[in-house]
Amino acid sequence: MHAVPPGVVRDAVARALAEDLGPLGDLTAALVPDQVMVVAEIRSRGEGVLAGSACATEAFGQVSPAVSVQWNVDDGMRMAKGDVVATVTGPLAPVLTAERTALNFLCHLSGVATLTRRFVDAVEAVNPRTRVWDTRKTLPGLRALEKAAVRAGGGVNHRGSLSDFVLIKDNHLAGLTITQAVHRARERWPGRTVEVECDRLEQVIEALAAGATLIMCDNMTPEEVKECVAVVNGRVPIEVSGGVTLETAPRYAAAGADLISTSAITQSAPAFDLGLDLHVTS
Amino acid sequence: MHAVPPGVVRDAVARALAEDLGPLGDLTAALVPDQVMVVAEIRSRGEGVLAGSACATEAFGQVSPAVSVQWNVDDGMRMAKGDVVATVTGPLAPVLTAERTALNFLCHLSGVATLTRRFVDAVEAVNPRTRVWDTRKTLPGLRALEKAAVRAGGGVNHRGSLSDFVLIKDNHLAGLTITQAVHRARERWPGRTVEVECDRLEQVIEALAAGATLIMCDNMTPEEVKECVAVVNGRVPIEVSGGVTLETAPRYAAAGADLISTSAITQSAPAFDLGLDLHVTS
Amino acid sequence: MHAVPPGVVRDAVARALAEDLGPLGDLTAALVPDQVMVVAEIRSRGEGVLAGSACATEAFGQVSPAVSVQWNVDDGMRMAKGDVVATVTGPLAPVLTAERTALNFLCHLSGVATLTRRFVDAVEAVNPRTRVWDTRKTLPGLRALEKAAVRAGGGVNHRGSLSDFVLIKDNHLAGLTITQAVHRARERWPGRTVEVECDRLEQVIEALAAGATLIMCDNMTPEEVKECVAVVNGRVPIEVSGGVTLETAPRYAAAGADLISTSAITQSAPAFDLGLDLHVTS
Amino acid sequence: MHAVPPGVVRDAVARALAEDLGPLGDLTAALVPDQVMVVAEIRSRGEGVLAGSACATEAFGQVSPAVSVQWNVDDGMRMAKGDVVATVTGPLAPVLTAERTALNFLCHLSGVATLTRRFVDAVEAVNPRTRVWDTRKTLPGLRALEKAAVRAGGGVNHRGSLSDFVLIKDNHLAGLTITQAVHRARERWPGRTVEVECDRLEQVIEALAAGATLIMCDNMTPEEVKECVAVVNGRVPIEVSGGVTLETAPRYAAAGADLISTSAITQSAPAFDLGLDLHVTS
């Protein structure tokens, strides 16, 4: 469920290692005696949700097949401060060389999962039927990994790319009415979701009549959303979008939104702090 | 000065567009009439510093050579809320298709530059000789772009990769003294910076005696740093590292640190809000 | 509408040229005097529909910027036998070097468009509301180009990839009922199309009750499809799938299918014959 | 003999999986319970020749190392309708995810091998010394795989790329005689095959006199070919080319052609039908 497509992890890690190792490799790890073996613990330094473990395993593995990683926590599980999330075993030099790349994936993706989980908890406390949705506002090159981290945090995924389904925003309505745009969408891309961004109730009504299968209430107040919910009356799902925060999300959930989307969870999630503690074993 | 190496922008944008467009392209933009021409303004929605303009230009250009971008603000310059940062001209469909990719780069990298600038302003107010340094804690695949954004924000760059210079941390000292490690570093990688992470004054003294050319004071209080500064007495630069915040940074600057490093500016910078406002011209 | 995502054409052509030119380049074109200039006509050798013109233009352009291509026919337009589809102008050697790569794209993709058009014509003659749908049975590495060729031929696109929407086939029902699978799909991937492959009417009824938004009638007779159409009664679209041929497609259209899918148009479309006729001009 | 160069299979499969899985992976397989194990049979649905087995194995393996594939039939062997070609064992979800990519390779490449074999059988029945040759009219990006499939079908490979050897066509003769072109070819590319496309007997005679080492009889009747064969008298091999079909090929073989080339086997081979039948084992 939380898995990313095969190939994504391998390629993202290879690219990250290439950028971190440079042409000469790790100058400092080259100073360390070859024979030193270590056990290292990846430890959580806060309360959060794990994501990115496959990337961390891949980073150690690409640097050296002699390094192995054992996970105590799976993607999507909660971590308390001080928890040993994983144990890394192998020669000192490659463990040090891969450490930063492994943690860069782990800290960013766990940051995404952790913030997602906070939104999910806030929303579900009020309305268990409301889901937290991500957006296409992701960091360039990290789309698939961040979307998987959102799932690990209990969120669900909006469009993976522009070719998934149709979302008509006001900028698309240059010379087209909502009705025309929806009709055209259903004709050209039959069988797919057709969502319409609406600023006000009349647009919701028009979109629905035209055959939209998903309604976005954009920058509305909880009260306005409530009104739309009443009008739509379960015929299609309703997404609430536009500057939603941890504070306002529960109010939209209470208003009956099916989906609340937020770019903060991918675009502005602070790194979740994880560190590597190391013990020499020989 | 703020430029990234040629090839980095082209490849990062191509990868981001591929992940956002998917196999079928932009289903929604395909609904828009071909002949509609627009002028669109990229507008700042807060106070900050611009970075990533080359990526945004490249994104529009790769989607269609018929789209052109004119910048009013250069990377590294300050933006006020409402400022028109750039003007985008061309057919509606490709402008909409490239919009999200262009903004994803722009919002993230301007977020990095903006947070860097806040650290720089805080530090320089106290000690104009103190510089804000980044780290290798960057988002995977975005190293070169984020490091350029740090420069745009007035910061300077620590190691670009592990092959730039030597940085001996305590994990490297398995079975080696600081003195041995520094000697080995100078022998194997002559002519390069050799930095040593120190927890306490005695380590600073040992590192200096061994020939270190840069000292990192790790997780020290401003008072401890001050003591180190006095002992080092300008012979080599001193970096302060470890959980530095916007609040504590000025105190380290006052203590005489040459360089204050922080991972927050790359790893935890919230997206800076920029949007595209669109006007149909034909 | 027929366009492929930016980057796809460039990369596919670069790959095709690399495989056709080998390490030494075109041994035979190297024998030709440098100064010979030509005008060449790409000519249709049958009745069909054009697709792939952007690839052909790109192939000539990547081999030499001195070669230019002028199109008389756009993707999606019909060609008669003998029609001059495009005119290629430039030095003889690069025109000959790029010829085969350009034609390989053009002949295959026009073959896809042409066969699609034959299905579309056959179906629309009977039921103008019925659309021809492609499948994921495409040639490896050519998905985006073939899906664009299907659009050029008047067809529409089923899923671009497995991450577009949900399609529950009988192999997915190991230990799940249709009802359970549809509920799970709507919970995990809200807002997206959920299609169910049905072998018989009872499955259609169950899928519809569970909330499927698209029904596939798999390997049914036109009579069985007609019965399903009556039961579904326009609530969701109905796809007919499974061994549909040019002969049987109209019968399914007459039965009221919204969408008729066929793998033949991508997987088994014979190359459409186009050739290059060359005139030396200097 | 039928093998493709190392790297080709790995890269072609990685590209195909990336295009089929998209950013979110297989939405539908994600619904399936993790613990379900299956045995699946790849079964032939017609009479034909297998090709592409390495690609299918690679597809399942790249999706999950927990899936294994056992082949009962090797590339190049004949399959009857209903034959179990291979057995796939592993967890249900990755088997379903890889299924389409594996079959897309297998069906296309077995289609190429099967059509090649039909040509080979038709030709060898008449003249066991005549061989079926492929062309450079292959699908873009699939050259190496299709050429291997031709070998699996009993055919042989003409040029792999333009840098293999010289083939002088009439378009190359702008301002050069055949004699001049052949001399130049032998001077610039010594030791290599120099083939000349001939429309009529006089050209064959000129080419032979100039030192061509291979003669192509282009668009000649079987009678004309017979005449050329008599004149060449075994000094160099003779290729027959131009619109050869399964019906006309035997007549050219009877005329004494050494090689009969056809683009149909790569460019217009219909997919050979193979399917995956699945049994849950736990």
Next chain:
Amino acid sequence: MHAVPPGVVRDAVARALAEDLGPLGDLTAALVPDQVMVVAEIRSRGEGVLAGSACATEAFGQVSPAVSVQWNVDDGMRMAKGDVVATVTGPLAPVLTAERTALNFLCHLSGVATLTRRFVDAVEAVNPRTRVWDTRKTLPGLRALEKAAVRAGGGVNHRGSLSDFVLIKDNHLAGLTITQAVHRARERWPGRTVEVECDRLEQVIEALAAGATLIMCDNMTPEEVKECVAVVNGRVPIEVSGGVTLETAPRYAAAGADLISTSAITQSAPAFDLGLDLHVTS
């Protein structure tokens, strides 16, 4: 004639620039004032033959479109010491950044062309019909560029890759006679060159009888080669191979060899010295 396939230059230069610029770009060029414009001359520092000019042009162009390069000498032409080979015009910083990459291509490839030319001159002085042949002993990743440099130096190209034609060496004869191997080669790869490596005259006789179309005399003395030449008597070309030097090459030419191959010209060619002299113009 000296051109490399399109795509090779672009990709090789992009790779070389990426490895030379690193994540931060050219630290030193970043110190230079933006407005300084220069004219720089690429000057030969010895007697030799130019190759690689397209790579140098591409290197400057990829670093900045504001830099232009004008060539006075083409690939394949002789340079005297002090000759101005090309003029580079543009802003100082990108000229300096691209300088080393441009020269690295130019010096290596001109080194290959220059050493090739020395072999060609030595051989042609004795026997104008003898050609200098390269080998597959090239530097990894530079095959196509080095083979083009050999052509620029007046040499000709042996196999570009293992898939060009057949070359049976003694290691291939495990359990096969020369006769068997040649027959098998002609059967499996009809129409192609079949070369046999021979240590002694009897092998030459056997290979010829079996139908080899090219004979390699390996590690023979000039006298032994002469004997082979007499026996072969012009029926197929003869290659001399094995430790040939500038001193011994003319003796093999005098013995009547058609082709003399040497790995020294690609594998051991010293860099040809070219430098960049720079004049500030504003």
Next chain:
Amino acid sequence: MHAVPPGVVRDAVARALAEDLGPLGDLTAALVPDQVMVVAEIRSRGEGVLAGSACATEAFGQVSPAVSVQWNVDDGMRMAKGDVVATVTGPLAPVLTAERTALNFLCHLSGVATLTRRFVDAVEAVNPRTRVWDTRKTLPGLRALEKAAVRAGGGVNHRGSLSDFVLIKDNHLAGLTITQAVHRARERWPGRTVEVECDRLEQVIEALAAGATLIMCDNMTPEEVKECVAVVNGRVPIEVSGGVTLETAPRYAAAGADLISTSAITQSAPAFDLGLDLHVTS
């Protein structure tokens, strides 16, 4: 110590194999019976130092997992003529197919290591404190591998890329004094090495006073270098550069240079001769 960054070996070998195998693979190895097993010895044909063993192992492994390689000599160790450096075991065909690619890496990189070792031996005999430094004059695409080979030969690495540290050459001094350039370098790139190329003693004095941390004496005589050494007096290391040869290097060492750099070891190192001797075992 001699290791290259993970990923570099895998990618360089994949690229080299792709260029050597072409679209059809190894035509000649395809003639060899499948069941023949061999043991092959990689044997030194001269006195030298090994480098590149990881590439050779990778080449055999990528061609076939059935081939294994056992090394008797490690990178950096000396080889005498006739030494068996490694033993290769496996089926004959893939051993032959990988042979040339494996040896191309091994011969070039051992050539680099061997020439480096000759410089190191010459220099250390006179002054054990003097080190041999490489340059950025490396073959395009082989930077990381050649730099590792230099380390294997006992040399040390100058800059890996332009982003490692600052090196101010006279071309950078357009409108800047040395003092200004050094100050700017220390301000923009704090903590990093700042090297200045000096033609004469006054420049050394100015650079030192400005804060340079490394001095390059360019094209000076040993006597001039000696004078500089006396003036610098151990405050920073001194590099000697410019046309240094095996003959002149010891004189610079005697003059007290810390580092002697030479481009010959990477750009002009002749291939070191290694061959594969093969024994059939079944």
